[in-house]
Amino acid sequence: MDGSGKINLDPPSLDSYPSDDWMPDMNALRIDLNNTSKSDLEKLNAGDTLLLNGTILTARDAAHKRMASLISEGKDLPVSLKNRFIYYVGPVDPIADEVVGPAGPTTATRMDKFSDLILNQGILGMIGKAERGPETIELIKDNKAVYMIAVGGAAFLVSKAITKAKKVAFEDLGMEAIYEFEVKDMPVTIAVDQKGKSIHQEGPKKWQIKIEEK
Amino acid sequence: MLIKNNDIINSIAEALQYISIYHSNDFIQAMVEACNKEESRPAKDAIQQILTSSKMSALGKRPLCQDTGIVTVFVEVGMGIQLEGNHTIEDLINQGVSNAYLDQSNPLRASIVNDPLALRKNTGDNTPAVIHTKLVKGDKITFKVAAKGGGSENKAHLKMMNPSDDLVEYILKLIPTLGAGWCPPGVLGIGVGGTAEKAVLMAKESLMDPINIQELIVRGPENRAEELRIELYDKVNRLGIGAQGLGGLTLSSMLRSKIIQLMPHHCRWRLFQIVLQHDIFIFHWTGQEKLT
Numbered sequence: 001m002d003g004s005g006k007i008n009l010d011p012p013s014l015d016s017y018p019s020d021d022w023m024p025d026m027n028a029l030r031i032d033l034n035n036t037s038k039s040d041l042e043k044l045n046a047g048d049t050l051l052l053n054g055t056i057l058t059a060r061d062a063a064h065k066r067m068a069s070l071i072s073e074g075k076d077l078p079v080s081l082k083n084r085f086i087y088y089v090g091p092v093d094p095i096a097d098e099v100v101g102p103a104g105p106t107t108a109t110r111m112d113k114f115s116d117l118i119l120n121q122g123i124l125g126m127i128g129k130a131e132r133g134p135e136t137i138e139l140i141k142d143n144k145a146v147y148m149i150a151v152g153g154a155a156f157l158v159s160k161a162i163t164k165a166k167k168v169a170f171e172d173l174g175m176e177a178i179y180e181f182e183v184k185d186m187p188v189t190i191a192v193d194q195k196g197k198s199i200h201q202e203g204p205k206k207w208q209i210k211i212e213e214k
Numbered sequence: 215m216l217i218k219n220n221d222i223i224n225s226i227a228e229a230l231q232y233i234s235i236y237h238s239n240d241f242i243q244a245m246v247e248a249c250n251k252e253e254s255r256p257a258k259d260a261i262q263q264i265l266t267s268s269k270m271s272a273l274g275k276r277p278l279c280q281d282t283g284i285v286t287v288f289v290e291v292g293m294g295i296q297l298e299g300n301h302t303i304e305d306l307i308n309q310g311v312s313n314a315y316l317d318q319s320n321p322l323r324a325s326i327v328n329d330p331l332a333l334r335k336n337t338g339d340n341t342p343a344v345i346h347t348k349l350v351k352g353d354k355i356t357f358k359v360a361a362k363g364g365g366s367e368n369k370a371h372l373k374m375m376n377p378s379d380d381l382v383e384y385i386l387k388l389i390p391t392l393g394a395g396w397c398p399p400g401v402l403g404i405g406v407g408g409t410a411e412k413a414v415l416m417a418k419e420s421l422m423d424p425i426n427i428q429e430l431i432v433r434g435p436e437n438r439a440e441e442l443r444i445e446l447y448d449k450v451n452r453l454g455i456g457a458q459g460l461g462g463l464t465l466s467s468m469l470r471s472k473i474i475q476l477m478p479h480h481c482r483w484r485l486f487q488i489v490l491q492h493d494i495f496i497f498h499w500t501g502q503e504k505l506t
Contacts, residue, residue: 001217001221001356001357003295003353003354005221007228009229012239012272013239014269016239016243016246017246017265017268017269018246018265022263049256089280091280091323092277092282095321098276101321102277102278106280107368107393107395129458130365130393131393131459151263151267151458152394152395152397153279153397154263154264154266155267155277155279156267156268156277157263157266199256200459203456204453204456204459205461207454207456209454210454
């Protein structure tokens with residue numbers, strides 16, 4: 001700036017984007033989250049792509065920390081986690097007719113230290129981004145749960161799969177509160193299956209070999 | 215030359231709104247290139263989702279990522295300029311940050327907490343920004359503005375190296391240990407030399423440079439830093455980590471890293487390395503330049 005006024009910014013051209021937009025794979029398995037059990041999840045393998053339908057709860061660092069203190073004090077949680085799925089997310093506030101603002105996954109690895117406590121509450125699965133540590137993978141296997149990933153960086157696209165949102169607990173935590181989301185065809189990939197197979201371990205290993213053979 | 219307070223406040227706010235919505239063209243081009251090159255199906259699918267989401271953000275004027283970052287600003291203040299009244303540069307920038315994050319047409323996520331060791335109370339408007347100021351010759355003031363996401367920032371490393379240590383070997387060992395929380399494919403920023411804090415700062419600032427790795431490969435390296443960039447680009451992508459850590463060919467398809475070097479102390483060279491989220495929001499302007 002040289003004293004001649006504020007900056008002026010023109011939106012960039014959209015010509016660089018590919019002409020074909022991403023669409024959900026119509027062959028992907030649809031999961032009804034409200035009517036699913038541990039045994040229904042048995043057939044899922046690390047790497048499978050799914051479209052989630054039904055309700056999920058959200059929680060990230062602060063909500064996990066608060067749930068952990070309530071559990072350690074022997075108190076009830078404000079919302080039961082039994083047979084629920086938890087999405088690690090801190091969304092942007094909605095505007096106009098939006099249900100929720102951009103709402104992509106946050107790093108699940110940070111929630112590893114709460115895995116034991118939360119899995120003990122009877123959850124069926126977790127949704128986040130990035131790898132889980134070896135102890136959490138073992139716990140997922142022992143509890144017959146699953147860990148799924150949404151794409152980190154596709155926040156606006158993911159948010160369009162959320163059709164309803166309401167805060168159900170810890171409202172004072174703002175974006176870190178526990179929400180209940182209703183989702184329609186939310187795209188995820190199984191990252192840790194009930195057998196304890198992890199795509200973040202298997203995927204890079206497989207591709208490193210492929211690259212070496214090239 | 216008098217710079218008006220409101221021009222600084224409004225420019226910072228406008229830049230932050232802009233980078234929350236739009237990816238830069240060089241980033242989009244690098245992602246499209248990565249998408250075309252990628253053979254791993256899950257990795258390619260992830261890149262396609264990111265590109266489509268990004269286009270939706272540009273059209274809908276809403277943030278690219280729910281993590282709208284911690285504002286980081288590099289300021290170069292020309293010694294010939296004068297600021298109005300009695301406000302510090304920090305005050306003016308933070309007012310711009312507050313205006314941008316509370317903008318009702320596109321509110322951004324406030325992610326900064328006060329009293330981090332105890333109360334951790336959200337400041338509500340994403341202030342304060344992290345600001346680095348330098349005095350330079352001339353009659354203008356230049357801002358480089360980034361909104362840095364936590365996923366990638368959490369992967370930052372500082373390494374005190376010995377003169378005989380191998381930089382490439384260290385980085386290739388480190389990257390697989392970082393996991394996928396930085397949302398690869400992404401950008402590496404590397405700073406070498408100086409003191410610990412100087413190396414960190416150089417690495418961060420290197421991320422503000424254009425992504426020009428493909429041009430560099432075509433032109434050929436002209437110095438040791440450029441040789442290292444090409445070597446790292448090739449070897450890092452051969453780790454097989456792929457988009458989102460799912461396995462694949464394109465981990466850091468763009469490698470923005472200009473490696474910045476500074477004279478180190480003779481018995482030690484310092485390295486700092488940041489892995490940046492794919493959607494680092496970078497914006498840079500000087501004078502009347504228009505960003506298109």
